[in-house]
Amino acid sequence: MRDGEETAAGAALIDWYDRSARVMPWRVGPGAGAHPAPYHVWLSEVMLQQTTVAAVRDYFRRFTARWPRVEDLAAAEDAEVMAEWAGLGYYARARNLLKCARVVAFERGGRFPQTAAELQKLPGIGPYTAAAIAAIAFEEPAVVVDGNVERVVARLWAIETPLPAAKPALVEKAGRLTPQLRPGDHAQAMMDLGATICTPRGPVCALCPVAAFCAARPLGIAAELPRKVPKAEKPTRFGCIYVAVDAAGAVLLERRPEKGLLGGMLGFPGTPWAETTPAPAPPIAADWVALSHEVRHTFTHFHLRLQVYVACAEGKGFTPRAEFAPAALPTVMRKVWDLAEGALPA
DNA sequence: CAAACGTGGCC
């Protein structure tokens, strides 16, 4: 990209978007002056943080079917919302989602702020999400920079500085590309381009609407950009976890603390997760049986191996089977349940 | 500000 070409590149991008925008439940068609509801834009953008479109689709549909307005979501029970979010990951998003919904519903009459600066003051809304909502719902020419935009811009300008050091330069370039007209469609076009053509590996430059403006392509380095500093190796942690079921089928569950990993979600009791296999520490006295297979799961920053114990036991605080939906568990706990359920006596 | 924070798909 050379100085002065930004307008032409932006026009080519919007033209491509008008012809090929992907259909998504939270989108209205490009152009035409129609805007999706701020509530839908906000909900979809929070769900899309570090999460693929394919994973978000059904969650978005379930949330909007169950809670059609931000006031409905604000009035929901915490446990209902956490259960509906289960499996989508990054559970702090769900906790902040509820906090934000309650601020908007109860302190702002159900109306979202209309500027990126004000949006960013709300829980769970950072620089990216604030800019995206402002641009898509309110046509503010905010500079929207997510992982896709970083990649597209790094290639268009052949920026070789590794991330995260390159971030300010990438934002500056993205700003040059952001138009005053249709900034919301421009932002979505950039992200769609990154998701479908200017992909991390194997970019399909032959189909790219802005290939003629790309500095990385003639250099043969498009697929290598953006460069990134190598990530630290993930350690492995170990734990014991206990699945107790009583004669009526009720299950021993606990609500995890609000803060930290899987915060606010349901799970089975167990030991802390440590660098070496901890000593067994059953939550209640019972005839515990160790399963022959362990549960393996990888989080963002460590691998986890869980030794699963099962027992038929009686006790207080068991959740009746009718009230226990495995789908309300975070994925690692659902893996534990799936393994344990198969080992329990019928 | 580096680290914490989930999960599923892809190669």
Place this chain on the structure above:
DNA sequence: TGGCCAAGTTT
């Protein structure tokens, strides 16, 4: 198989 990656935010 295991590392990389995805429409990031919080502390």
